[in-house]
Amino acid sequence: MIMANITEVKNSTLGKINFYYLYPIRTIMNTSVTLQPNAINSNKQMEQNYKLALKQFINKNFPTSFKLIHSLFQTCFQEYSKGTISKNLLIKIINLYLLETGVCLKDNHLNQVQNLAALNSITSNEIINRLKSIFENYIPCEILYNYHLMFITNSDLLINEKYEYLTQLRKDYHHIDDDDKYKRKFMDLIIFEILPSFDEFEEAERLIEDPIDLKKLKEIKKLKQDLKDKEKFKALEQERLIKQKEEKELEIAKEKAKQSNLKYKSIKEIQKNYNDESVRKSTPTTRDNNQQLKSKLIYLYGIVQKYLKENILILLIVAILAIGSRKYLKGVNLKDKIIETVQMAFKFTYV
Template sequence: MDTSLMLSPSSVNANKTIESSYKLALKQFMNKNLAKSFTLIHQLYQSCFAEYAKSSISENLLIKIINLYLIEVGVGIKEGKFDKANRTLALNSITSNELINQVKSVYETVIPSEILYNYHLVHISNQELLITDKHSYLSELKSNYMKVTGEGKYDRKFMQLVVFEILPTFDEFTAAQNILSINPMFDAQDYAKLMDIQSNKAEIVQQEKLKQQELKRLEQEEKEKELEKQRQLQKDSNIKYKSIKEIQKQYASESAKPNVGTVASGNKLTELRDKLWYLTNLLKIYVKDNSLIIIVVLILLFVSKRFINTKKINLKDKIVDTVKMAFKFSYV
């Protein structure tokens, strides 16, 4: 479609200039140069509504600029390809309702389905960031799709996004079934497709539930193992402490008792000492009473030594006999 259609002659040049910039942004985007493409398309997005209001650009070019901007916003946010500045610009244009309000200023009643498609695709692709209130978003979505007549080129594409993607994401299968039942754009095959989506999602939810249960079981099992380990460590610690205390107690008890071996040894020493004392006293008395006899015996031993070597006299017998004689003499 010629974008200069229905423009005044004075606006044709402006339209061509802006369209050339749009094509350059599109080319850069297709070449995966998102940074340069977004810088250019963001400038076009900011000026396109005012240019359209002045009839400087056609509606067709306006829609193209809006759609390319929405596509780049969605891709840049989802894939993390924006730098901090461009990410902030992109997010603010959606979350502040800046873009949709400007679109509504142009289309007061029915927004073109191609714009609705890309606008809601951005939201559902980045729902964690862009959909903060589920009910508010679904209410806005409903107000959009209820006005779709099915006559537009992109009507079915937008409604397929609603029925097979957005509503199932929020488990709104009843609302999706109601659309299928009253909208002539859909048939029995579409209904069967929705049932498959619902069944598959239920299976995924069940698998996720089982997965979470298994994770919870493993966590509980690990927790119990850790508790058992702590209990065993405490038990071992108590046993060691008890053993040490018992050893200390036993040692203290044994230290307090007299040593039987020491006492017995002491008793023996005392007894031996007493015997030695007795023998010493007895010997003193004997020596005192028999000093003369002892001297005689010693003299005899000295004299007899000379005869022992020559005559080989039995010294032992001789001494014994001599001592006997001495005792006999003492006794007499």
Template sequence: MDTSTTLSPNAHNLNKEMEDNYKLALKQFINKNFIASFKLSRVLFLSSFNEYKQGTISLNLLIKIINLYLVVIGVCLKEHHLDQILTNSARNSISSNEVNNLLGSVWSTSEIPTEVIYNLHLLFISNQDLIKNKDSYLYDLNKTILNINPQDKYGEKLLNLVKFEIYPNFNEFEKSERLIKDNEQELQKLHQIKQIKESNAEKLKQKQLDDAKFAQDLKLKKDQEARKLAHEQNLKYKSIKEITNSYNNNQREVSSNKDLSKKENLKEKLMYIVNITKKYLQQNSIVLVVILILLFGSSKYLKGVNIKEKLVDTIKMAFKFTYI
């Protein structure tokens, strides 16, 4: 009911001022100036209830302001048009029961205008994170639609919203069928919605499986690459170690060969001296015997003479002579 005609003459000016602001907020919303529209519509929303109860604005204007505020919140939250501060303000307006309390200050639950109920549930189904308790929400909704007149313009829109969006969203297809009853056209529409929902759910499930497999394959690939890199580094380390060991072994072998060569040379030299000495002894044995006899036999004539030195000198001279 439009009560603007029942307003007092003094109230007409305030009603016109608020209606002009409502039209400005609506224009800003249509022009996608969402922040300005939200700020203005919120100011109007918070003040309109007291103004209506004081008789300074009409019921028609109150309902229009409420509906605009609910639509602005629904769209801005769904499409993220507000900054963080304004987003929190919009969300708190619903979650803190600010909207429900203000509606209850004017109407009982069963008297709230159908178009307001429609816009309120449209806001919820567009922003389902605002529904804190699914069972409680559906319980209240079930009670609400009992009193809805399907012949009313917004009553029909609300029932369609419930049958084809709200209930299907919560997989309550049987409740939708009970509301639809024998309407074959609506049953067919509901069946298509169910098929699409099931198809989307299957696609989502498959996508999750594919994503999980991709993540697993990626992890496996990274693990294989890490093992390959570790193996290559290990081979490089082994190669370096083998080269180092080989070099050290070669050095030891060279050193050993040098020592062996020195020993062989020394051995050859000793053998050579022994052979010569042996040959000399064989060739000069009689001479040596005679020398020894003379030496020992003439010892009395050789007092004061170092016999050992004389013998060595004699052998050296004989050796030198023989060698030549």
């Protein structure tokens, strides 16, 4: 197998913990992708193509490797049924296909056509149906390991329904052979990676047999909780910053509105002052005219009053003469006589 390098890694961006990360590091004997020397394969071309696909995968030439292994995966079940390839080669082809599909989907190593082909083989249940056509419900642990590792390393892409996936997972680990040499490896993946990813810590504890593993699980639980708290704090801080920004923008908007309102008031005030000034300029003219008229009337009144005071005696004599000559005045225009009398009085006064 190109052994999976079991490494604790943290993906803080997604808010998840991946305690096992699949990555090819070396080839050793008797593993899930290494052919057994004594395996008999009459289909030598398929065997050579598998070795070439494995070599390309180790060299990280993923598009070329995937093209080869995808083709082998499509034909290996039929070839195994015909007896042209060994069970060992069948399992190695399946494992390499699952391994490479998981890695390539996670890191986007494939072109669009290959990526679509890989996704379709998973979402259409093609892979699991082909596996069950050969192994029924007793799929070897080395295949189950790579199958579920492919899912958990691409959980956002491949796991749409948590409980549906966990139901299938439980069926798989309940049917494993206790003597399978890959059982411990598969169960470790379930206990320390898959179940903690879904916060199923109680179920993980029930599957633990070694007390040392229980301690490790508690450490993982604490680490995950710490990451959750960190993400929660980060989210709250982000929310606070957004709220602070919104409040600042609102304050700026209010200040702009206030300034705009002040400008509007200033314009209105200028207009009002201008109108008031115009009224003030027009009002004194009227008042001045009235004042001048009043002054003239007072002046005339003063003259008349002074005249009457100084000439009261003359006016009385004129009035007596007028009454005495009433008969004489008959038939004469009274108005003209009065005017004439007053004029004579003025003349006399002047003299």
